Amino acid sequence: MCGLTRKLIGSGIAVVFMLLSANSIAEINPFKKSKNYNFGNEARWYEKSGTAMKSGSVRDGSDTNYYHLNISKSRILLRLAKNDPSGELKNTRLLDALAISDVLVDGTTLPVFDWCLRNQQEPGRKLKQNSVVANDICVNAGSGGDFVISLDDKTRNSLMKASELEFVVEPYGRPVRLTYDMQGFAPIMAEITRPAPPPPPPVVKAKPAPAVQAKPAVKAKPVAPKPKPVAKPKPAPVKMCFARAAAEYRKVVKQVAYPCEDSTKKSEAEEKISAGVAKEKQRLAAQKAAELEQQMTKKKSKQTDKRQQEWDKKQDALWLSRCKRHWEKGRSPCYCEKYMDQAPPGVENTCGS
Numbered sequence: 001m002c003g004l005t006r007k008l009i010g011s012g013i014a015v016v017f018m019l020l021s022a023n024s025i026a027e028i029n030p031f032k033k034s035k036n037y038n039f040g041n042e043a044r045w046y047e048k049s050g051t052a053m054k055s056g057s058v059r060d061g062s063d064t065n066y067y068h069l070n071i072s073k074s075r076i077l078l079r080l081a082k083n084d085p086s087g088e089l090k091n092t093r094l095l096d097a098l099a100i101s102d103v104l105v106d107g108t109t110l111p112v113f114d115w116c117l118r119n120q121q122e123p124g125r126k127l128k129q130n131s132v133v134a135n136d137i138c139v140n141a142g143s144g145g146d147f148v149i150s151l152d153d154k155t156r157n158s159l160m161k162a163s164e165l166e167f168v169v170e171p172y173g174r175p176v177r178l179t180y181d182m183q184g185f186a187p188i189m190a191e192i193t194r195p196a197p198p199p200p201p202p203v204v205k206a207k208p209a210p211a212v213q214a215k216p217a218v219k220a221k222p223v224a225p226k227p228k229p230v231a232k233p234k235p236a237p238v239k240m241c242f243a244r245a246a247a248e249y250r251k252v253v254k255q256v257a258y259p260c261e262d263s264t265k266k267s268e269a270e271e272k273i274s275a276g277v278a279k280e281k282q283r284l285a286a287q288k289a290a291e292l293e294q295q296m297t298k299k300k301s302k303q304t305d306k307r308q309q310e311w312d313k314k315q316d317a318l319w320l321s322r323c324k325r326h327w328e329k330g331r332s333p334c335y336c337e338k339y340m341d342q343a344p345p346g347v348e349n350t351c352g353s
Contacts, residue, residue, distance in 0.1 A: 034168075034175035037067065045184040052188040054180055055087055065093065067178050071159065071185070073151070073193055078167055078178075080145035091144040091311055100127040100140055100147055101168040101175060105158060112137065112155050126170070130318065132325075136333055144315070156193075160186040243269035245277050252280050 039056030046053055051072040058065050060082075068087030070077040082093040103113040116138035117123065120131045127133070127140050127147075139148040147169070151159075159165065159182065167178045241260040245253040253276035258265035316339075323336035327347045332340065334351035 036177045038179045040181040047188045076149040078147045093145040099170040104166040105162045243273045
């Protein structure tokens with residue numbers, strides 16, 4: 001009996017140990033591991049509309065996630081997009097809680113980003129979505145996938161000397177490290193920031209050359225008239241026949257004439273008519289397919305427009321609430337320009353000041 005009791009106690013201890021071990025393993029959540037995406041020389045820098053741009057992409061099931069980096073003289077824009085290789089569309093990847101953990105240049109936190117963390121309304125180790133930063137030096141409009149940092153000359157020059165620019169973002173609660181190789185960035189930014197050339201000197205009109213008297217024309221010698229050619233006898237007319245397409249294709253496939261007594265020409269004319277009919281059938285089939293595709297596109301566009309209108313209303317309400325906080329202080333930043341008709345009397349547009 002004592003031996004049986006000891007066996008039961010030992011089995012209970014083993015079960016408890018297994019449960020504790022299972023709980024310890026469950027606490028190690030593999031889905032919290034960070035992902036690293038490196039965009040090297042295969043994604044080259046290029047210039048567009050006064051900005052240096054570089055984009056990387058990662059497949060996500062049937063979709064493709066794009067990470068567009070856009071740097072101008074005055075700001076850095078990181079856009080998280082979906083199925084938009086151009087990076088020109090807004091709000092293609094809607095995120096509920098995008099957080100920016102770090103921005104690093106060659107492994108060191110960018111000073112201006114560190115300043116934003118310390119000068120946001122609720123200071124912390126991350127710049128959360130829609131956080132309010134003093135003077136809007138950093139803007140995380142994460143619901144639409146955009147993150148903006150204002151640039152000064154010192155920061156821009158450091159980027160031109162850098163080897164790598166990294167962003168640590170958390171689109172779904174886990175870190176995603178985006179590393180951009182900076183090779184090729186400096187020449188483009190140098191061209192963007194190059195001062196405009198001075199205007200050309202005024203053109204001095206040259207004095208007109210003195211008129212030169214024309215020499216008297218030399219009379220040409222008379223040329224004897226050519227003899228009139230002898231008219232050749234006209235050949236006998238050839239009777240012509242016509243190869244025609246079916247009635248429904250005659251407006252497009254024109255008839256082909258051929259000598260009625262020439263069987264070879266007749267075969268060639270009929271083959272030409274057959275080829276024209278076949279081409280017209282293909283054109284009609286392609287036209288019908290294009291019309292069906294256009295109808296489907298219009299249907300999808302209406303659905304997308306409705307969703308975009310709802311999203312725009314939501315964004316307007318969000319930005320209007322931020323603008324009201326600035327208006328209470330008697331100023332209005334650039335992103336409030338479109339809402340100035342709703343500003344209280346006496347509020348000045350301080351964009352650019």
